[in-house]
Amino acid sequence: MFFKKYLDYAFIMIIVTLVFSTLINLSGYKFVNEVFINGDSIGFAKNKEEIYLIIDEIKKENAFFEKEGNKKNKDEYKNNQNFFEEIRPIFLNRILNYKNLTSKDALKFNLLSKIDKMIFCYSFCFNDIPEFGVSTLNVADNILKNHKKKFIGDEISDDSVLEFDKKISIEKRFLPTYKIKNFEEALDILSKNECTQITHTCNKNDTLEGLAIKNNTSVDEIIKSNKNLGKNIFEGQKIYINKNGPFLGVRLTKKIEYTEEIPFNVKNIEDEKLKEGNVNIVSPGVNGKNKIYAKIVFQNGNEISREILKKENLKEAKEQIQKIGKEKTPTLIASGNFSNPTGGRLTSRFGMRWGRQHMGIDIGGPIGTNVRAADNGIIKFASWRNGYGYYILIDHQNGYETGYGHNCQILVKVGQKVSKGDVISKMGSTGRSTGSHLHFEIKKNGVFIDPLKYVNY
Ligand SMILES: [Zn+2]
Numbered sequence: 001m002f003f004k005k006y007l008d009y010a011f012i013m014i015i016v017t018l019v020f021s022t023l024i025n026l027s028g029y030k031f032v033n034e035v036f037i038n039g040d041s042i043g044f045a046k047n048k049e050e051i052y053l054i055i056d057e058i059k060k061e062n063a064f065f066e067k068e069g070n071k072k073n074k075d076e077y078k079n080n081q082n083f084f085e086e087i088r089p090i091f092l093n094r095i096l097n098y099k100n101l102t103s104k105d106a107l108k109f110n111l112l113s114k115i116d117k118m119i120f121c122y123s124f125c126f127n128d129i130p131e132f133g134v135s136t137l138n139v140a141d142n143i144l145k146n147h148k149k150k151f152i153g154d155e156i157s158d159d160s161v162l163e164f165d166k167k168i169s170i171e172k173r174f175l176p177t178y179k180i181k182n183f184e185e186a187l188d189i190l191s192k193n194e195c196t197q198i199t200h201t202c203n204k205n206d207t208l209e210g211l212a213i214k215n216n217t218s219v220d221e222i223i224k225s226n227k228n229l230g231k232n233i234f235e236g237q238k239i240y241i242n243k244n245g246p247f248l249g250v251r252l253t254k255k256i257e258y259t260e261e262i263p264f265n266v267k268n269i270e271d272e273k274l275k276e277g278n279v280n281i282v283s284p285g286v287n288g289k290n291k292i293y294a295k296i297v298f299q300n301g302n303e304i305s306r307e308i309l310k311k312e313n314l315k316e317a318k319e320q321i322q323k324i325g326k327e328k329t330p331t332l333i334a335s336g337n338f339s340n341p342t343g344g345r346l347t348s349r350f351g352m353r354w355g356r357q358h359m360g361i362d363i364g365g366p367i368g369t370n371v372r373a374a375d376n377g378i379i380k381f382a383s384w385r386n387g388y389g390y391y392i393l394i395d396h397q398n399g400y401e402t403g404y405g406h407n408c409q410i411l412v413k414v415g416q417k418v419s420k421g422d423v424i425s426k427m428g429s430t431g432r433s434t435g436s437h438l439h440f441e442i443k444k445n446g447v448f449i450d451p452l453k454y455v456n457y
Pocket of ligand 1 (some may be wrong): 361438
């Protein structure tokens, strides 16, 4: 009987349970798991499986830190590598309306917030890999702003285009605490120089100089990194380049306008009557002006290319017309013989005269008579000299000098080369003189000698 009763009782219990379960199901209530991490509830999950899937996902998302831990931040990482092992969920059965289940995102967020060594932040991701995090979006913006400014200043106009050389995104996510940086630390990371080897396939327009500028290296460095690389490169050629630049390179493309001088052309007319080497400007040239519209690319602040988009002529350049001397320059080598410097008659000899030494000879003639160089040489003096009046001294570059005094007009300049027989002045009576005559003197190694030993009057 007892058995029967028991069966009845069990039967009733089964019915009650079934009714109860059906009621729970019908009412939307289910058995669920409340999840605890480190003693704190993080919400209600449909089942344990859901939580383990979330933990797997977190591990996957942070796998690169483990990889990184082996390379970059070994010391920093060592103390942080166990942060996933802290995730030991505890589950308690609850009956709950499914409407009140915690969403997967919320479970994940709550779970991560219970891990001491993870922190919610704004993470800088480069080419999809989180590099570091900062506390607020405002700080993140300021870091990028200041980094750009470092390389390109404030020169961003509306039509300029700014690019980074890595794909960059700022994501809200959890990162290990050692990945959190302050403003200065973050700026340092972004601007720290990196030397990376790239393989470049040459374009038609590439030059080694251009590639060196573009990659902030030198032609020598490029040649060093490549076996058998000559000065000339060809299209399609692959070369290694050790590129230097900040971790986050900044490239600015900017349109600018400026005026540019156009240098004038020169038209030369040969002139047989002008001494060789002399130039006589007949009509001076004038520079023109162009307005240039150009597109300039700056990489990390350095100009790496300039493309002229449009040229507008503001002023035409005016050609310069000039005569070019073709007359052979007199040979500088003095003949060693002296010709008569002028026509006329001898009026005074070399030597003692009226109680004083006469250093040359006097040749009388009409005012304006041509006076000629007695030999090839260079004009050493051509100006007024006390007593001598207008005076010329020729250095014959062979130890001899000749002097010509009392001229009324000088026709040569200091430094000018003259040939034997060239007219250098006109006879006159300037200085201490009593009538129109040429005072002619010859010096040998600085000592006056008698000209009549060389010339005939
Ligand atoms: Zn004299």
